[in-house]
Amino acid sequence: MLRVGVIGTGMIGQDHIRRMTSVLAGVRVTAVTDVDAAVAASVAASIGAASFPDGASLIVSDDVDAVVVCSWGPTHEEYVLAAIAAGKPVFCEKPLATTAAACLRIVEAEAAFGSRLVQVGYMRRYDASYRALKAVLDRGDLGAPLMMHCAHRNASVPGFYSREMAITDTAVHEIDMVRWMFGEEITAVRVLTPRRSGNGGDLQDPLLLIFELESGVLVDVETSVNIRYGYDIRGEIVGENGTAALGSLSPVQVRVAGAASDPVPADWRERFLRAYDVEFQEWIDSLAGGGQPVGPSAWDGYAAAVVSDAGVAALRGGERVPVVLASQPALYRAEVAA
Template identity: 60%
Template sequence: MALRIGVIGVGMIGQDHIRRLTTVLAGSTVTAVSDTDAARAREVAARFAGVEAFATGEELIASPAVDAVLVCSWGPSHRQYVTAAIRAGKFVFCEKPLATTERDGLAIIDAEVAHGSRLVQVGFMRRYDPAYRAMKASIDGGEIGAPLMFHSCHRNASVPSHYTADMAIVDTAVHDIDVARWLFAEEVSEVMVVTPKKSARGGLLQDPLLILLRMAGGAIVDVETSVNIDFGYDIRGEIVGETGTVALAESATVLVKRGGTVAARVPEDWRERFSRAYDVELQDWVDGCLAGTASGPSSWDGYAATVVTDAGLAAAASAAWAKVNLRDKPSIYG
């Protein structure tokens, strides 16, 4: 009765998903793992009763003990595993990015369209965050009139030394981009990148950035990425409508008064801030697999995110608006 899940890629995020599936969520069991590092796959499998380590993701996908597949491997390998799962007719949850190139995204869409219905969910967890959901409900409920602007801030206390300028767009702002597409229920048509004075905390890294999106319907989105801001992980968002605004509230649970201030904790990192969103996201996927339906962020959303971030990289290079050109949207994506 429980959904039997195979996990491809058991690095940090893969292991965290296994922990979540086995100790937090209902309705599933992990039966298979694989990893390009075979020893790691065997080591992880050995920690759990009833988990088999497979030599390749393809063998894992083919296993009759696997009902659904969770892809947590390196980004460039996503196309390979996701299309294999689609061909096997199995539901697949793929961590973001779905595709590191537009071509990979198109290939996945082609495979899914050939299958004839959705099988893929992409890991844009913010859509499952209670605060973003309340924001969307407020917009969709007409509380603030037609949405015209979206101010979004994505702040990290720090990033590792291997973090590159491209990653501010491709890894960081991609979440704000997906949220914008979802909140407005519209595609992005153009991107521009403005570079403020560089923070001395990031070495050579151009940080912060101000990324502008023009949505298909004309709304404007501005995204601040500040990835070395020291004080904490701070996700801000405000939609400006014709008659009102809706904004994310601070997420603290208690207020402490001492030493001259009243203060609330800022989350340390994305794990603390989005812990619930990850749980709800994956539970929703498990429930959907058991019910035989796919929902949540689709391959189309993953493909569109890649095309928009590609445009963002072009915009950063040109300092001008860069167009976003998407293929026609197949009907299976609604």
């Protein structure tokens, strides 16, 4: 039984705790902590876990085999580095860290440790539809891939949401997905700004990102984050012999009052609920018997941060921005294709 300590008991932290205590097998949450000690104590009492005063003491506890980091983004580097220093596997919700330099420090620490400990929470890789799409691509049914069209649409976003967040918080999921889907790095980014939607106030929305991949494949990503009708994730690969796309929004088609409709998910939790379950179960299973995580790595978190930075620069300057990665440590060779 894997004993897990959770750092951060906000919305996503509590959802993962629920998942590990009532849905998944082979795991027990033994420790929690949060900046709000009262919330942490309440959560701990509800599941019979210990409440710790801080992340540092939780990580080194003898009752914790592995760590899940769900705290505020700027704290991620500290906790992931502490877990590496303790030699304990750590699942970190995205972002791995808030800057590419911080992500690289994590990469270097893990490479120096000598084996994989870190997994980053990019759950698109665990979604059944994306896995089916990748299987079609990998079989060669489409011939050589040429392009991919993506859309990431939200009904609305909070008032603090900035135009840069359309890249760093929203399109970053497509950034990781594209690297995994095609098994290669993104080499350059462009960002186009269409006519602004009146639904977003002063926010520049939507955006159109264009990624160039090492092989010459082009990927466009539309982000529309105030589109009102629901949460809609789309993806279509164009190959030399055909196309393949993600399936319907809903497993149910409703026919009523002379019309047929596919219900649209309300938000990311509804759309990707099962993907989170699969993601965590596979992480737990990978650690059984002292194994290593096999999901999105620290290098993947670092690469996503560098591409995001290039996207923000392209948004601000209007130019094509190359993506320049550090030299990849041997520990992560072939990680993109994994």
